[in-house]
Amino acid sequence: MNKVHRLSRDGPTAHTLHNNPMLKHSLSLLAALQALSVQAQTTVAEPWVRGTVAQQMATGMFARITSVNGGKLVAASSPVAGVVEIHEMAMQGSTMKMRALPAGLDLPAGKVIELKPGGYHVMLMDLKQQLKVGDTVPVTLVVEGVDKARETIEVKAPVKALTTPSTQHKH
Numbered sequence: 001m002n003k004v005h006r007l008s009r010d011g012p013t014a015h016t017l018h019n020n021p022m023l024k025h026s027l028s029l030l031a032a033l034q035a036l037s038v039q040a041q042t043t044v045a046e047p048w049v050r051g052t053v054a055q056q057m058a059t060g061m062f063a064r065i066t067s068v069n070g071g072k073l074v075a076a077s078s079p080v081a082g083v084v085e086i087h088e089m090a091m092q093g094s095t096m097k098m099r100a101l102p103a104g105l106d107l108p109a110g111k112v113i114e115l116k117p118g119g120y121h122v123m124l125m126d127l128k129q130q131l132k133v134g135d136t137v138p139v140t141l142v143v144e145g146v147d148k149a150r151e152t153i154e155v156k157a158p159v160k161a162l163t164t165p166s167t168q169h170k171h
């Protein structure tokens with residue numbers, strides 16, 4: 001009741017809301033349900049992007065991804081990169097090479113899939129700017145569920161230093 005009382009003193013716009021408490025309530029409930037349905041399927045934890053030096057054209061985005069019902073990470077995009085691909089690192093003979101996963105990255109149901117330096121990563125290429133520590137990079141991930149339904153996840157990945165956190169924490 002406190003909230004309604006405060007709104008009613010705020011002027012004509014607030015007064016209109018005050019007159020339609022049911023409408024306001026159902027709209028916010030709808031928004032909450034929509035947010036819930038987007039979050040429920042796939043979660044992206046601790047996203048980060050490796051910082052770049054001037055003129056560097058590519059870097060990686062890393063995170064821990066969990067799909068509740070299983071699916072595939074099939075696409076990604078970012079305003080800071082002209083091209084974004086899903087890559088893996090793999091030994092090819094005696095050298096570590098990375099390659100694109102054109103069919104996407106499998107996300108088995110309930111399993112945490114870790115994207116990390118030296119492993120799976122979202123490759124940001126054709127960079128439009130230098131990515132400095134403290135910047136935040138928006139990345140959109142597209143996950144296709146086992147039912148073929150596509151889910152879009154908006155990630156805000158902080159830029160971290162060139163060295164990885166796991167390396168930094170070693171003594």
Ligand SMILES: [Cu+2]
Nearest residue numbers: 087098121123
């Ligand atoms: Cu790569």
